[in-house]
Amino acid sequence: MTSSKSVAMNGTFSPRVMELRQKIHDATYIDFAVQRIAQVLSRKIIEDSEQALMRRRNEPN
Numbered sequence: 611m612t613s614s615k616s617v618a619m620n621g622t623f624s625p626r627v628m629e630l631r632q633k634i635h636d637a638t639y640i641d642f643a644v645q646r647i648a649q650v651l652s653r654k655i656i657e658d659s660e661q662a663l664m665r666r667r668n669e670p671n
Contacts, residue, residue, distance in 0.1 A: 623631070633639045
């Protein structure tokens with residue numbers, strides 16, 4: 611799926627799209643990207659859990 615923004619007038623892809631297409635074939639890049647996504651999601655889950663715990667502790671009994 612391509613958007614009209616990613617295709618130039620002559621039918622070729624923009625340099626950014628070409629860069630990304632090349633990166634998705636690089637196993638090291640994909641491994642790093644997946645690891646980074648996992649770290650961000652893990653941090654968010656922990657933060658949300660800590661906030662929920664603090665709310666429960668501050669609720670009146």
